[in-house]
Amino acid sequence: MNDKIDTSENATTTWQQKNKNTTAKLSMWTAFWVLSMALTNFGPRFIWDFNLTLTIIAILLNLALGLKMVVVNIAHLKGLDEMQQRIQLNAMGITLGISLVVGLTYSNLDVVNLISFHAEISHLVIFMGLTYLTATYIGNRSYR
Amino acid sequence: MKNKLKVLRAERDWTQAKLADALEVSRQTINAIEKGKFDPSLPLAFKAARLFKLSIEDIFQDENS
Numbered sequence: 001m002n003d004k005i006d007t008s009e010n011a012t013t014t015w016q017q018k019n020k021n022t023t024a025k026l027s028m029w030t031a032f033w034v035l036s037m038a039l040t041n042f043g044p045r046f047i048w049d050f051n052l053t054l055t056i057i058a059i060l061l062n063l064a065l066g067l068k069m070v071v072v073n074i075a076h077l078k079g080l081d082e083m084q085q086r087i088q089l090n091a092m093g094i095t096l097g098i099s100l101v102v103g104l105t106y107s108n109l110d111v112v113n114l115i116s117f118h119a120e121i122s123h124l125v126i127f128m129g130l131t132y133l134t135a136t137y138i139g140n141r142s143y144r
Numbered sequence: 145m146k147n148k149l150k151v152l153r154a155e156r157d158w159t160q161a162k163l164a165d166a167l168e169v170s171r172q173t174i175n176a177i178e179k180g181k182f183d184p185s186l187p188l189a190f191k192a193a194r195l196f197k198l199s200i201e202d203i204f205q206d207e208n209s
Contacts, residue, residue: 015168081169083182143176 036062087139094135
């Protein structure tokens with residue numbers, strides 16, 4: 001509570017700079033994770049001809065990079081200011097709730113054969129991504 | 145909650161960006177506080193009070209009081 005406040009021109013751009021750095025770091029680790037996901041899915045067929053050891057290594061690498069991405073994302077969220085954190089929290093809550101309900105409804109449609117195709121997990125991931133983007137956009141607009 | 149942030153900022157000829165830098169928040173957050181769309185936390189209100197060398201009540205007022 002006793003931190004000194006500097007109002008000079010070049011004062012605390014460090015906060016914004018720090019946020020830029022954590023965002024860049026998050027982008028980088030997300031890209032690594034996505035690449036490892038592609039490697040895990042396409043590597044066995046197109047690169048190492050279903051070699052079991054290499055496939056397991058790829059899966060473990062993908063898992064490790066995913067966990068690292070989560071840790072970096074937490075650091076990124078902690079670096080945001082309180083309003084940005086609230087927008088993110090709301091967006092995450094909406095995404096979790098809607099995805100759970102819609103995901104299970106979608107799964108039910110598949111189970112009772114009301115849709116002609118399989119309810120894939122990738123569909124849910126895309127739905128979650130779009131929901132999160134929309135909720136974040138609406139959240140940002142509501143505070144403008 | 146009402147606040148005098150915009151007036152205090154104007155008196156000092158500060159931009160929203162400069163105030164945001166000083167309080168270590170985004171410019172959008174300063175804008176939302178000034179417009180009364182977002183109520184700051186107590187630590188942020190204290191920080192603003194220290195910055196303007198005023199008490200919290202001099203900057204923020206409860207609309208119901």
